[in-house]
Amino acid sequence: MSSVPLVRLEGVTKAYPGVVANDDVTLELRAGEIHALLGENGAGKTTLMGTLYGLHRPDAGSIIVDGREAGIHSPRDALALGIGYVQQHFSLIPTLTVAENVVLALRGSDSKLSVRGGNARVRELAATYELDVDPTARVEDLSVGQQQRAELLKALARETRILLLDEPSAVLTPQESEGLGVVLRRLAENGVGIFLVSHKFSEVLGISDRISVLRRGRLVGTLDAASASRATLAEMMVGELRAVEARPVPAAHHDASPRLEVSDLWVAAERGGFAVKGVGFTVNPGEVLGVAGVEGNGQVELTEALAGVRRPAGGTIRVDGQPLGGRSPRRTRRLGITHIPADRHQSGLVASMSVEDNLVLPVADQSPYSVGRVLRRGAIRKLARRLISEFDIRVPGSGVLAGALSGGNQQKLILARELSRRPSVIIACYPTRGLDFGATEAVQQAILDHRDEGAAIVYVSVDLDELLSLSDRIIVLHHGALQGEVSAAVATPEQLGLLMGGAAAA
């Protein structure tokens, strides 16, 4: 291994409105190493990779490739240097075959390839790296894992020496992730340097050589994976150790009859077929039902059906014994169901409206916030002020636009709106996604407080640690069907992982 590192990022700084995404980051990538970039969501990992790939220019600092300062102004420059980037959202053309996508990726480079040659080349590459993909298959017919392999093939066909992978296992089952690890190891043995972006230390510990931890845009440190422990990494990521406290389950509520009863629920998928297939469960007052599953296995559709956003194709939902078949969000709200939607930007808040207008929106027609149809600003402001302090929303005033808040504060805003109505059922879909440690804890605590007061809670997450620490019971969805139900007290991540991958419940 030569002493000159493949890539050296020196003092890279990148600021966005309201946040410094990368602050004076200095890092090296050696040939043949898998270098994990670990950090919580929002720590600046993806921004750093984007800078290296030429998607945006750093405000300060330099990128040195092969010991020479590299002026990377665009992805084209990055590709010419042998940098390949597999982003979280794939850049494949769904209607073309794998080989056609690969050939398209090579256009403009030196290697001229026909589609037929492409098929052969893809087969050859696939065999070398044990990437199991049919070159003649259309991308749209492939599973997410196969699509990721197609992306990797694209990068390999370009003779990538520096491979950037952004959260590659987020869309994979634990078993598929293992397969990916084997492929990456093989690539590294062939001299490719790999930056592996992740927010889960459990997955980087196994396969990386070195681990760099980012926190709030800054590099906390770089460790040899061999000498790193979960505890040290966790501490580096969050700045302090988060103790998963054992919490007493309020048993009193458990004798009561179920608050939420779902049976044989079917929900149509957007592209035909069903996203939720015959799912049934009950949730008692004061109980948290965790919903586990690889992202995109029907969780969003399930929660939207429960909240009345989506009309179920079949089955029944009962709240305190009352059926709620295909009602609008307006009606389900009146029955005491509240909904923390999966995507706070798309479904949660109106970014272009003020904080107070967002808070009052669902209750605007109620006294004291309006009389007749006339809004009463004084009452609305009072409500906003109370919720802002109650939920610790960091905002200079209730007239500020919701879109100007940080992600954590936006989520607190939605929680404040949704939980202030004393709901009897809370449907929370990925409520802590993308939040830093402090905000995550605040959100979880707010939901648990309502559990203690007797609310029934459906809590969807892809983070097994989170589910195991919060839930009483956990159900696992796989391809929209109920794969199993386990008690959180006795479940293990491995057991859940197997269920998420489609294995039958033991």
Place this chain on the structure above:
Amino acid sequence: MNWQLRTRAAGLNVVIPLVAVALALVSVALLLVVAGSNPFDAYRDMWNAALGDRFALSTTVTKTMPRLLAALGIALALRAGLWNIGAEGQLYIGALATTAVALHLPDLGTPLLIATSLGAGTLAGAGWALIPGVLRAKRGVSEVITSLMLVYIGIQLTNYVLEGPWSEPGSTFPSSPYVPTGASLPIIVSGTLLNAGALVGLALVVLAWFLMSRSTFGLRLNAIGGNERAAGVAGVRVPLLIVLAMTASGAFAGLAGGLEVLGVRGRLVEGFSPGYGFEAIAIALLGRLNAFGILGAALLFGALDAGSAGLQTAAQGVPASISQVAEGLAVTYVLIGLGLASILQRRRSARAALKEATHQPAAGEPDVLPVMPTESGREL
């Protein structure tokens, strides 16, 4: 900080349109120089014809009214993110219905006859906009296309009535008979063109302001315009409100048509609107979807229209269409100004963030970044 942010943004909403109008007038002056005319003479003639005396002023106000009403309606729909491109058609249909009632129920007596015929015009305009509203709410059909197509149907329907059932033998230009005098809106300042329609217009500015800024209806429209999906999740009945917003929007335009018949022309004339309903889209944007801003923008367009008549009479070889050039340029400059303002603001806050990076913000310090709001909460 909040206060500063808001005032700065609100200030921009006033400053940018004013600067844009000034720039448009300067640009037109340059065009006039290139065309070999004296811009000062041209502007003096325009000033005299638009604002020179009481009569000129009343001309300006008269030419402002249909544009104002249609623009208020367009703004109302646009707050919910709905582009009612069809105000022109709603205006014609409103005028047609008003004329029909005024002609066929002459025995009602003045106040009732005026109210009934204007009411008919308002309802007809609303009905014409109901079609794209329902199609959008129930089927997701783009209201831009449907409302625009209905413009031509509305105009052709009016033409058919004027050239067919209502055609007067011997008349040179297709028009309806004059409405009975009892149906005409009274002139409120004698010796001028100022009719009672102007008072209706002012009242509607206040009504539109109330609807958009002070009512639960307006709050929900803003929510739909900002994020239709999130509004629905928060319990807003989105389809119903889409239909209501489009209908209300059409009602404004329909009333504008009715007022034009009863207040200005006394009868329905083929092609009576030179595109008020289309200009109104530009006025709504220039007025930043704010009722009072729209009043200002409509007055400007009305004055330019009245002023261009002065150019024609002065016969300096300056085409009257330069007033339309000025209108177009004003809107263009506003859009450029808003774009620049948001870019500058983004840069500034990024720089501020970078500066802050050297010292960690104190605990509890709000992490908020300035975003430029429009009065409606919509990005345009």
